[in-house]
Amino acid sequence: MTLKIFNPATGKLAATLPSDDARSVKAKYLRARAAQPAWARTRLKQRLDAIVKFRALLVAQAERLATVLTTEVGKPIAQSRNELKGLLPRIDFFLEETAHALRIRRVSGGRGEPMEERISREPLGVIANISAWNYPWFVGGNVFIPALLAGNAVLYKPSEFAALTGVEIARLLYEAGIPQDAFIALIGGGDVGAALLRQPVDGVFFTGSVGTGKKIAEAVRGRMVKLQLELGGKDPIYVCEDADIAGAAAGIADGAFYNTGQSCCSVERVYVNERIFERFVDAFVGAVRNFRRGDPADESTYIGPLTRAPQLKVLEAQVKDAVKKGARILAGGKRVKGPGNWFEPTVLVDVTHDMAVMREETFGPVIGLMSVKDDAEAVRLMNDTSYGLTAGIYTPDRLRAEKVLSQVHSGSVYWNCCDRVSPRLPWSGVGDSGIGLTLSTEGIEAFTRPKAWHLRAG
């Protein structure tokens, strides 16, 4: 079987890859299962050394890897470079924190007392890492790096839209010294992911849409499998009347349109205090009009094509639905004719929560701006969603920000910033944004199970 990879900027075939099927998935699972105990028995130092080497290879080959990413997902080349560069502090975090996170902890006794109690951290075993295309290095690395360091074998299913990067990840890990059976890439679409879930894996770590996340929860139902789902968002930002309008508009426009709006934590809804609404909208539209759309291989391009062609229809439908219900288009509004998956950066006002654009994940360069009268209304609207990934507020007043953010149901909250991920903080969601977490020390422990030791001196 063959997987065809198309360049989203041109619609042309970019590459083909041999893909997996149910039989090869099973064979790969059996290889990983056989290899995992020996991998878990290696010294942590050996596993850390391999990731240090992986980091060095990544740095040395960053330019070529960025080009591969841009070719298959259409990410503007400057942003592909940023993704690779941004992976380094995450790797450093895992390198620095893993030994501490995996240490054996004595929690009582030990000093001549007859009973000693300890907690150790055991790897889960063989895990399935089913991943998304929008930040394949980030969302993949958040899982496979700590999972491997903790002694798990990883069956990595990159998105079919980022499969070339998936192959590169495997190649680099092997070159860095990770055994070929401790990390295995599975190439193909949802059917290959589904075949992987039919294997008796010990953990499922998924990043993707809520629709697929629900299918995955269904597929493992009734099995004693650790399940993590990192899903989408409808991330709101609230701009207060005392905010720095120009700064907030520039920061939020970037948070909404970076990666052509295809980030799980892209700003997807903006609520602005009515006293500054018109001025904020002018500044925001000005910032959006300045974004340079064009060839993603060009250094100066900011807006690229959508990675997936079917998403064009989703955006068209959201804009159409909004306009039908009374919204006004202040910028963009339609797909760009010609080859490739292009959509104009689009700003809508006079939007309401009756419109899909304010309720359903857009995952593209379209945003709605809505006027609110006070903090209470902003909080109510921010929480009027099935999702809860990130939310933010712009105001110089920290106390006010903390009061608002403490009332928002969301995995991450931002004051005067947005669209931000830190390796030191847990990345998690509320509601349809998922269950479980990656990053932070808890995101290392997530790939282990605690073992309780009751030790009585005989």
Ligand code: NAD
């Ligand atoms: P998707 O759900 O279409 O696909 C994700 C992965 O699941 C792919 O590898 C796909 O092949 C696989 N898959 C599809 N059907 C399957 C099935 N039945 N069984 C097993 N595997 C299956 O998502 P996508 O388009 O790749 O990614 C975009 C979505 O991911 C957005 O909703 C975005 O918000 C979300 N996302 C979330 C985070 C986060 O950290 N919360 C990060 C990045 C992306």
